[in-house]
Structures are given as C-alpha cells and as structure tokens.
Amino acid sequence: MKEPDQKPILKYYKNIMNIKMVADGKGGKTALWVRFEQEGKDGIVEMKNGESTLVLVIGEKKEMTRRKLILLARRVVREALAKKYTELAIDFKQFHFPQLKIAVTDLAELLAVNFLMAEFSFQEFLSVPKEGFPKLKTILLVNGDIKEIRVGVVRGVIIGEEVNRSRHIATMPGGEMTPEILVRHAKASVKGLPVKVTVLDEKKMALLKMGGILAVGMGSVATSQFIILEYSGGKKSEAPVVLVGKGVTFDTGGINLKPSDYILGMNMDMSGGAAVIHALVAAARLKLKKNIVALIPAVENMASGSSYRPGDILRSMSGKTIEVLNTDAEGRIILADALHYAKRYNPALVVDVATLTGAAMGALGERASALFTKDEALELKLRHLGEESGDYVWPLPLWDEYDDEVKGTFGDVANLGKTRYGGAITAAAFLKQFVDNAYPWVHLDIAPRMTTLPDEFLSKGSAGAPVRLLIKLLETL
C-alpha cells in the first residue's frame, strides 16, 4: 500500500543525572551547596573553604505547600543549570516541612521526579554548542536516612525518566513522529521488560472493522497503526487496567483544516498515547503487581485527496455508525474503536487519555486536565492523586442529559455537539456511547496540560501529563 518509513529508530531521551546519597558531612569540593532562606535575595555566596552556596529565597517555611514544594525542587535544578553548575549538594532535611506530613521515602521520590523533570529539555535538533548543553550531572543528597531516601530516589528516577521520555516523543516534530515511528519507539521502549507488543496494521484493522481509525488515517501517506502493550505483573485471573491513549501524530484538522494559529503544536496530539506508553513502561520497571494494557490508535489527520470528508458516515468497530460533522473532531472517532476494542479484556477499569478538545482549555485554562467519570469515589481519588503527583485534574459532568447532543441525523452518533457550548463535555458524551457501560471508565481530556507553562520551571514543549498521575493510580488501585 504505502512505503514503510525508513527513518531510523529515534534515540530516545536517556537520563544521565545521578542522584547520590551521602549520610552526613560533605558532598565534595566541586559541589555547589544549596540553602533556602525565608527572606532576602537569591544569589551565590562564596565560602571560606572555596565552596559556594546557592541561596534561594522561599518565603515563610510554614506557608510551604506540596504544590510549592514541587516547584521548589525544580527551581533548584533550573538555577543550577542557568548558572552552568554540573554538580549540586543539598541538605535533604531542608526539604522537610513538618506541616506537609510527607514520609521520607515519598519526599525523596517527589524530589527525584521533579529534579529530573526540571533537567529535561528537548535538544534533539539543536546543534551542540562548543561547551556542550548545560547539564546537571550529579545531585548529592546530604543528611537523612540513606536507606529510606534511596528507595524513594530509585522509584523517583524511574518515574522522572518515563515522564521525560513521554515529553520527548510528544515534542518530536510531526514528520519525525509518524504512526510507524511511534510503533518503533514503543517497541524500543519496552526492550528488556516483560511487556508484550502487538501492532495491528491497516489490513488487520480492516479485518476487525475498525472503520473509525481507518477513516481518520486515510488522508495521510503514513499508514495507521494500532499499538497494544500488555504487561502482566499480576495474577492471571486478575482483570487488567486498560489505558487508552490518543495517538494523532499530527492533527491538521483534515478537510475542516485548522486555521494557522491553531495548527502549530498539533505534533503533540499524540501526547495521550505517549503518556500511556510510558506509564505502562514505568509500571513494568517498578515491577507493579498489576495487569496493565495500553492501547494506542495511531493516525495522522491529514488534508488530502484521500481524506475522509465532512458528511461521511463511518461504521465503527462497535457496529454503531458515526456521522462526521467535522473532520477536526477526529480524536473521539479513533478512540471509539479503541474503547470498543478494550471490551475484550473485561477490564477492571479503563482510563482514556487524550488531547481531545480546545473546549477543555476554555473551561479550565491550562492548569488542570478535565476529568470525567461516573464513579464518585474514583473521582475523589483521582483529584487526590492529582495533588500528590502534580498532574492536577478537575471534574466535568458525564450526565446522561448530554447524550442527546451527539445523536446523529443520518448516522447513529454525530462527532459534534448540537450547540457550540460545552465541547469538552459533548466529546466525553460521544465516547460514552462506545463505552456503553461495559466497564468502569475514566476519561481524561489533557488538552489543557499538553504543554508546559512559563512559571512551572520546566522547558518548553510537552508537559508529560498525566504520566505521574497514572503511575500513582496504578499503584493504589
């Protein structure tokens, strides 16, 4: 059909930052020490013994919150990077704020995750400067229970690395991250791990009658792919958690072409797919005793002579027909087939993750992903885990009253609401038609959290949401 992609497997992000633990005493001569002050001015203080101390003003210690602590961990790293230091030493106990009631291991994990996240930036296509990119090689954690800290750091490094790998592939330009390349990346990511990879090509998807995915991918020269990752860390009899990630490797909008202001950045429309791949990889590396499946329908939504059209009526895998009112509402169409496919696992829970609607950003801004579920306990738990992880989520309704909005005229389900209001909710109502109460379900619209914000102490590009939240959820289920 189409030429296979000849591009080499990308060299994906590898963390080479070392976090070492030292019980007491000194971190060594080359280290820059870090000290927090409640007031005064940021700066570097030279000490008599030739060492230096980076002073960071953090305000009243009793006003520290978990949210601020996450930012503080990153700020330390960003300051050191900006000042071109390669090694840092921090008294671990400085990060202890009694009111936060964080156990030592959890604190060490939280710090490690955020040190790594702050250190990452997308440099794959930049020429290397003569002196190299600023790189923080080592952080020494001094003072504290080495054993407990080590457990947290080991876990935190795994999580931080997988968050960064997710950010890396999500930030890749559209031409460098086609569905075929995403397949190769997924395979490379699970190398050496007990994870089974199955890929359905267009032929196999046709046999399964995945009419939604195939239609959306039709306009592209890149062939569509359905990626299945299976990690079996739990008992054979145990029902799996299925993660579904939107894998639109570039979203032009299709024939309903996006205006230029909205098209830039749509290389990141596979952020959901990236997140579920790397959450599963993290779970495998953490050896969680759970069965986990990741499903990623991967397509490119292109405008061409072979594109699907507004008005087309697609037969989805479920048998329900989809009336295409707008080719730019493509995410929900590919997810319809994936959510139907998930039924064969008899899942204990399905969580789908998608950069689904600009309307979610209209509702929430850019600080929280939109959370949809009918399970109130799960909603509360996810909000709580959002606070713990830093992947903040906020609920929107999944009420049956919205179902009428997505009733089609010539097809069973329309891919657009009847009014221009509540677009994130009508998108969720659309997905609900294909979940059909077959399993407990959570929908996360991560469009608001697709990219980092300037005040988050993270480099530009993908924010890596909600990898940290998914890992916490998988751990605590």
Ligand code: BES
């Ligand atoms: N991928 C976009 C949604 C998006 C927008 C994600 C901005 C991240 C940032 C999605 O496929 C889309 O185009 N949605 C449309 C739906 C509309 C046509 C009903 C939208 O939000 O405008």
Ligand code: MN
């Ligand atoms: Mn779109």
Ligand code: ZN
């Ligand atoms: Zn999209």
